Amino acid sequence: MAKKGDWVQVHSIVLQPEERSDALPEDTKQHPLEMWVKGWLQQDAELGDEVEVITRTGRHAEGKLVDEAPYFTHNFGFLVPEVLKIGDMVREITFGGEK
Amino acid sequence: MMDNSYAAIMARKNDIIKEAVGMDFDQFEKPGIGFDYEAMMAATGYTIDEIRRVQSLFSIGNTPIIELKNLTALARKCAAPGKGARIFIKDEATNPSGSFKARRACTSVYQAKKLGYKGVVTATSGNYGAAVACCAAMAGLKCIVVQECYDSKAVGQPEIIEKARKCEALGAEVVQLTVGPELFSTVLRLLEETGYFNASLYTPFGIAGVETLGYEIAEQFRAKVGKDPDVVVCTNAGGGNLTGTARGLRKAGCSAKVIAASVNLSGLHMASDEQFNKKSFTTGHTGFGVPYAVNPDHSDVPRSAARPLRYMDRYVTVTQGSVFYITECLASLEGLEKGPAGNTSLAAAFRLAQDMDEDQIIVVQETEYTGAGKHINPQLSFARRNGIDIRFGDPKDEVPGKSIILPAHPSLIQVTDLDLDHMRKSRIKRAVGTHKDELTDEDIRFLMEETNASEEFVRGVVASL
Numbered sequence: 001m002a003k004k005g006d007w008v009q010v011h012s013i014v015l016q017p018e019e020r021s022d023a024l025p026e027d028t029k030q031h032p033l034e035m036w037v038k039g040w041l042q043q044d045a046e047l048g049d050e051v052e053v054i055t056r057t058g059r060h061a062e063g064k065l066v067d068e069a070p071y072f073t074h075n076f077g078f079l080v081p082e083v084l085k086i087g088d089m090v091r092e093i094t095f096g097g098e099k
Numbered sequence: 100m101m102d103n104s105y106a107a108i109m110a111r112k113n114d115i116i117k118e119a120v121g122m123d124f125d126q127f128e129k130p131g132i133g134f135d136y137e138a139m140m141a142a143t144g145y146t147i148d149e150i151r152r153v154q155s156l157f158s159i160g161n162t163p164i165i166e167l168k169n170l171t172a173l174a175r176k177c178a179a180p181g182k183g184a185r186i187f188i189k190d191e192a193t194n195p196s197g198s199f200k201a202r203r204a205c206t207s208v209y210q211a212k213k214l215g216y217k218g219v220v221t222a223t224s225g226n227y228g229a230a231v232a233c234c235a236a237m238a239g240l241k242c243i244v245v246q247e248c249y250d251s252k253a254v255g256q257p258e259i260i261e262k263a264r265k266c267e268a269l270g271a272e273v274v275q276l277t278v279g280p281e282l283f284s285t286v287l288r289l290l291e292e293t294g295y296f297n298a299s300l301y302t303p304f305g306i307a308g309v310e311t312l313g314y315e316i317a318e319q320f321r322a323k324v325g326k327d328p329d330v331v332v333c334t335n336a337g338g339g340n341l342t343g344t345a346r347g348l349r350k351a352g353c354s355a356k357v358i359a360a361s362v363n364l365s366g367l368h369m370a371s372d373e374q375f376n377k378k379s380f381t382t383g384h385t386g387f388g389v390p391y392a393v394n395p396d397h398s399d400v401p402r403s404a405a406r407p408l409r410y411m412d413r414y415v416t417v418t419q420g421s422v423f424y425i426t427e428c429l430a431s432l433e434g435l436e437k438g439p440a441g442n443t444s445l446a447a448a449f450r451l452a453q454d455m456d457e458d459q460i461i462v463v464q465e466t467e468y469t470g471a472g473k474h475i476n477p478q479l480s481f482a483r484r485n486g487i488d489i490r491f492g493d494p495k496d497e498v499p500g501k502s503i504i505l506p507a508h509p510s511l512i513q514v515t516d517l518d519l520d521h522m523r524k525s526r527i528k529r530a531v532g533t534h535k536d537e538l539t540d541e542d543i544r545f546l547m548e549e550t551n552a553s554e555e556f557v558r559g560v561v562a563s564l
Contacts, residue, residue: 056271
């Protein structure tokens with residue numbers, strides 16, 4: 001349950017597949033053009049409800065409530081050992097005397 | 100009730116842009132196929148000195164040049180005796196917002212403020228969004244950044260998600276979309292709804308803002324090294340980086356060769372939902388670089404100020420694996436952690452330097468910030484999770500969308516030349532389009548400027564159409 005005044009994310013369909021540009025590859029054309037916007041929720045609502053938000057620029061936007069208190073989770077990834085090997089390789093070639 | 104169908108919005112494009120840029124692009128059109136590019140650039144009303152003054156108000160510009168002595172030493176180990184030019188970078192990551200795009204955003208935001216707009220809208224998944232958000236924050240304007248961010252499974256490119264974070268951190272509203280060129284119709288609709296300024300990447304304001312970058316390179320090399328650089332390498336996508344830099348170099352009287360570099364993503368369709376997350380580069384690649392060079396006017400302004408084919412002396416590609424490799428070299432050998440954009444041209448410069456004499460100078464004209472999502476480690480992690488085969492080997496075996504081949508030795512890093520004459524022909528074909536009348540001398544002159552080619556070449560191509 002999200003409360004009026006919570007910071008949330010909403011989702012909407014901008015264009016249905018049949019409304020999309022003709023200049024699209026077939027795989028893309030099968031999907032709608034979707035949009036995600038964040039803003040301050042204007043009424044109490046459950047996930048999945050159609051709601052209205054006010055965005056950071058003060059715009060009114062509507063959409064399906066898909067996230068409450070959204071936050072970023074992108075990171076530095078898992079170990080890619082090749083990266084360490086590149087560092088060792090080029091240091092050896094540059095400073096280790098190998099041609 | 101306004102018709103907001105895709106076709107209806109696109110049909111209103113010119114009127115919306117006129118309102119949202121404060122510039123009537125029709126005034127530059129010539130009879131026939133051409134338009135007056137220099138008149139359009141002059142219509143900004145700003146000289147390069149004025150742009151430098153404006154940029155200094157935003158603490159933009161005067162970024163340091165750094166000689167990469169260890170990377171140069173590595174290139175010389177791969178080169179014939181006496182070969183291996185000195186490699187420098189211009190550390191544009193030190194601009195506010197972390198990339199050269201601050202220069203490009205600043206003039207647009209300044210213009211928007213001057214003309215009394217309350218906010219700015221921009222369509223970009225890259226550093227430009229952060230730059231517009233940054234300058235808008237300084238100018239007290241509202242800002243909306245529209246991104247192509249997700250595939251149809253709502254899986255986002257980590258680099259683009261990081262840009263969303265940065266834009267939000269700088270106070271912008273971020274509108275995120277799934278894959279597709281209708282991004283531009285969404286921008287047009289937002290421009291209509293808000294009445295904000297269109298801080299497009301491709302207006303004369305944006306490109307004029309990049310001219311200071313080229314100008315500074317000439318000034319800094321003369322002051323610090325005592326001579327002009329021989330080659331300047333620009334990562335090329337939409338063409339604005341190269342266009343602005345080359346124009347700035349010319350304004351400073353510098354005759355350095357300008358070489359475009361893009362990551363080779365041939366075979367991948369840029370509007371493909373399925374292939375969207377098979378790319379490990381969100382920009383600086385051939386998927387933007389080639390189409391924007393041969394058809395610059397398919398952006399969100401009627402005439403783009405980014406016209407790279409006018410200025411490039413050569414256009415080379417590098418592989419994804421080579422750029423990741425050189426990014427790690429920059430960290431391990433030079434102690435500099437930088438993002439992918441500048442490192443595309445750095446990978447090219449590393450190889451190009453090996454064909455140049457030791458006393459020559461090659462400059463990579465940008466760096467960008469790096470961080471969560473856009474560091475090579477998350478990029479490679481993301482690729483591996485998407486089934487991309489990542490291994491050491493010969494980069495020439497790399498297949499975009501299927502593999503990333505990290506060079507087994509730095510001497511395996513190569514550049515591949517794109518056929519500029521072929522691109523010139525495509526540009527001429529595009530420009531002539533469905534024009535039925537015989538081309539006038541003025542049309543031919545326009546095509547010569549558009550392609551940086553001789554009259555004989557242009558007339559030959561026109562005759563073959």
